[in-house]
Amino acid sequence: MPGKRSAGLLLFRRSPDGAPQVLIGHMGGPFWAARDEAAWSIPKGEYEPDEEPRAAARREFEEELGLPAPHGEWIALGESRQSNGKLVTVWALEGDLDPDGVVPGTFTMEWPRGSGVLREFPEIDRVGWFGLAQAEPLLVSGQRVFLERLGAHLDGAG
Structure with a gap:
């Protein structure tokens, strides 16, 4: 049986000096409360085999942030296997949103x-x-590769 799969959407924008910035979220709950380094994540979540990964990424973005994903061109950043064995697929999307407008979803434990x-x-x-350099140590280690891939894409596109 295949392992768990997750899909996410990494929103990015350009700062006034043209440098890319990414929107990431600090994971909620008691395990992460006192941590900052390696405690942030790309908005993402698990999906079942019958759901398209891209549809799952859009759904999870909306569930985790309480806001719809902006319109725009989705840039495939590929897959990465996390330390827990989960295979994560991520897209990047250029857009902007106000972090103060985020209404996060919840979980019960x-x-x-x-x-x-x-x-x-x-x-x-x-x-x-x-x-990108600021976000790197904040993200859980298995997601840092997506920052590298986004940077390489933007360097090639710029």
């Missing part, structure tokens, strides 16, 4: 573990725009 108490947490507790 038992917390504290073993307490029998179910609590709700935001999937992403904050989002921000970062330059």
